[in-house]
Amino acid sequence: MKVFISADIEGTAGITAWDEARKTHEEYAEFREYMTNELVAACEGAKAAGATEIVVKDAHSSARNLILSELPDYVRIIRGWSGHPDLMMFGIDSSFSAALYTGYHNKAGTDSNPLAHTLTGTISRLLINGEVASEYTLNALCAARYGVPSVFLSGDAGMCQEARDMIPQISTVATSEGFGPATSSLSPKGSVKAIRQGVEAALAGNLSACLPKLAERFELIVEFTNPVEAYRASWYPGIEHPAPRTLRFQADNFFEIQRAVRFIM
Numbered sequence: 001m002k003v004f005i006s007a008d009i010e011g012t013a014g015i016t017a018w019d020e021a022r023k024t025h026e027e028y029a030e031f032r033e034y035m036t037n038e039l040v041a042a043c044e045g046a047k048a049a050g051a052t053e054i055v056v057k058d059a060h061s062s063a064r065n066l067i068l069s070e071l072p073d074y075v076r077i078i079r080g081w082s083g084h085p086d087l088m089m090f091g092i093d094s095s096f097s098a099a100l101y102t103g104y105h106n107k108a109g110t111d112s113n114p115l116a117h118t119l120t121g122t123i124s125r126l127l128i129n130g131e132v133a134s135e136y137t138l139n140a141l142c143a144a145r146y147g148v149p150s151v152f153l154s155g156d157a158g159m160c161q162e163a164r165d166m167i168p169q170i171s172t173v174a175t176s177e178g179f180g181p182a183t184s185s186l187s188p189k190g191s192v193k194a195i196r197q198g199v200e201a202a203l204a205g206n207l208s209a210c211l212p213k214l215a216e217r218f219e220l221i222v223e224f225t226n227p228v229e230a231y232r233a234s235w236y237p238g239i240e241h242p243a244p245r246t247l248r249f250q251a252d253n254f255f256e257i258q259r260a261v262r263f264i265m
């Protein structure tokens with residue numbers, strides 16, 4: 001069984017402020033360790049469930065966050081951004097049995113996590129077929145393109161709820177809850193324990209029940225906070241610019257949506 005894990009930081013237990021997620025700030029060192037510990041817990045749970053190969057995508061900011069010396073010997077790690085539209089899922093293919101997500105955060109415009117955002121932070125909302133989407137939405141649909149089900153997510157409680165709204169059978173571990181700029185969260189040790197157990201149980205369950213159905217046609221709407229960004233991105237081939245802050249793009253396969261996202265942000 002091959003397992004793919006996409007690891008972010010803004011849904012890690014305890015994280016509350018941007019300085020804790022940014023490489024250039026002193027506090028980042030501590031939270032990068034918690035991010036790594038949660039990812040390692042997911043790897044251990046997967047291994048215990050019978051995973052024979054685990055590929056991890058470091059998917060936050062520089063994509064060079066995870067502390068490599070902490071990773072188990074049976075893990076392969078993908079770092080940096082290749083430019084491929086699979087972005088946070090780069091490295092996945094149809095040979096994987098399951099996709100997992102750690103440290104995931106809710107989308108821009110939600111209040112379940114002080115660090116909620118979608119991709120770059122320049123977007124107020126991103127919609128797919130009329131539904132406001134998160135990074136997880138994009139990534140679970142990306143995995144589905146390869147026929148890979150999304151079976152586990154850890155992150156803030158709002159993100160976990162959204163994940164279940166899209167894929168009711170997905171297993172989740174709610175690491176934290178936001179209250180405006182504050183958070184209430186599990187301790188890092190508590191989240192590690194819950195993630196390890198959660199992943200092992202998730203991979204022992206019915207994986208194929210966690211495969212979302214891809215629509216026949218996709219409409220992407222991107223609303224930027226600043227119209228300047230929308231103008232700059234409006235030259236992508238085939239894109240519409242119906243309002244100063246809004247871009248619209250349609251395609252009949254999800255890869256074309258991912259490609260547009262890759263180039264307009």
Ligand SMILES: [Zn+2]
Pocket residue numbers: 008009010059060061
């Ligand atoms: Zn991130």
